[in-house]
Amino acid sequence: MDSFKGKVVVLTGASEGIGRALALKLAGRGACLVLVARNAERLATLTDECTALGATALGVRTDVSRREDCSALIDAALARFGAIDVLLHNAGSSMWSRLDELQDPGLLERLMRTNYLGAAWLTWQALPALKASRGRIVAVASLTGLAGVPTRTGYSASKHAMIGFFDSLRIELAGSGVSVSIVAPDFVRSEIHRRAIGPDGRPLGTSPMREAKIMTADECAAVILNAALRRRRLVITSLRGRVMRWLQLIAPSLVDRLAARAIRRRS
């Protein structure tokens, strides 16, 4: 496969940010899209936009943190298209709170369900179809899945879980024709920062990031699609992220300081 034309792509977290950019790019390349998010209105608008770009698009309202929704989603995708070529796990939500300031630790469970378990359940359900198509699994994780970041304990844990899951699955799938790609973005300009859950359990409302300094959702989407096409194993979107991987071996406390500084500088 050297293009997405005619390929069935199940894309979670399609309604905003990186997912929306992915959906529009894939639509322009003639993919058959199964677009997934909770917000039905935004999903319907996006489905129309993708159709106008020439794609065949089906919106399936799904909360990936609910296992029954995940089953229904894969059933709906197979009922409509009869195959799944790419399963792109992009849905996610975040936090912005030190643990000792967090008023309700239930957030830790919610992040795990959305960012890790949803991807795991969907993959389990779609595996026979992916084996039949010798397809691709793409997991949008995060740099926080490779290193600790302050204010992100629960988020980082969920992304570490995601990476552990997909690294293990890749080994199990050796020889099956199914590839597993992990993309670990650094900060990206999207809705996730203003929607991040603060210490009081509510979304922050405005982004604390220096948005002009960070990668755009469009740029990140291009990196993700390239990783999918090339069946790349792990893609880290920033130079500092790639350097960090080496520093973890020789100077891990320096990595801690760099992570703390990135949060202080908000970029």
Ligand SMILES: NC(=O)c1ccc[n+]([C@@H]2O[C@H](COP(=O)([O-])OP(=O)(O)OC[C@H]3O[C@@H](n4cnc5c(N)ncnc54)[C@H](OP(=O)(O)O)[C@@H]3O)[C@@H](O)[C@H]2O)c1
């Ligand atoms: N932006 C960054 O700095 C950054 C950095 C590293 C990694 N990432 C990762 O990139 C991915 C995309 O994030 P983004 O930055 O584009 O965030 P975003 O703009 O907030 O978009 C998140 C998307 O996920 C969907 N979503 C959230 N919870 C869901 C659920 N329970 N079930 C189904 N869909 C759900 C949202 O739609 P609904 O609310 O309508 O459901 C939305 O479409 C995430 O996995 C995130 O962790 C982002």
